[in-house]
Amino acid sequence: MKNRFSIGEMSKLHNVPVKTLRxxxxxxxxxxxxxxxxxxxxxxxxxQFEQLNxxxxxKFSGLPLKEKSL
Numbered sequence: 001m002k003n004r005f006s007i008g009e010m011s012k013l014h015n016v017p018v019k020t021l022r023x024x025x026x027x028x029x030x031x032x033x034x035x036x037x038x039x040x041x042x043x044x045x046x047x048q049f050e051q052l053n054x055x056x057x058x059k060f061s062g063l064p065l066k067e068k069s070l
Contacts, residue, residue, distance in 0.1 A: 007042045014052050
């Protein structure tokens with residue numbers, strides 16, 4: 001079984017736009033397990049599937065991605 005998935009594959013498998021995955025990486029919410037040094041392609045592992053499902057569920061439940069500090 002394959003254990004590394006490109007950002008495009010993760011996008012299709014989880015119905016999450018590539019742009020959203022890049023944003024999650026930028027804010028430190030969901031980081032790829034590997035970034036290719038030369039191409040800068042992001043790769044995710046099968047172990048991250050549950051984490052992305054949880055993030056998606058919480059987002060649709062109304063939990064904000066970032067909290068403002070008081």
